[in-house]
Amino acid sequence: MxxxxxxxxxxGVSGFAGSYLARYLIDEGAHIYxxxxxxxxxAIPQNITRKNIANGITFLEGNLEDISGLATALD
Structure with a gap:
């Protein structure tokens, strides 16, 4: 694929696993949200700045407990 x-x-793109996944997918040419x-x-989270991937991510504010924020992210 x-x-x-x-x-x-x-x-959770700013977490440990999320930031590594983002780095990989950016390198593969994906559009990351x-x-x-x-x-x-x-401030931009440290895991993002350390991997120098802030320009490759479109950040969406929200959390998993907010259904309206999730709906907006999926739109």
Whole structure:
């Protein structure tokens, strides 16, 4: 299966596994949408900055407990 030009939503993209998955899929040519919780300081999470992948991710604010946020992410 090829990931080129596929849209992928990663919940928890800023976590350990999510950031590695994002790095892999970006390298494969996928379009990444990452669900992240809003941060008070507005900073990009460290796992994202360390892997230098912030420009390859479209960030969507929300969490898994908010059904309307999930619906927006899926749209």
């Amino acid at each position: 090829t990931w080129k030009d596929r849209n992928v939503l990663i919940t 990452g669900l992240v919780r809003r941060r008070a300081d507005g």
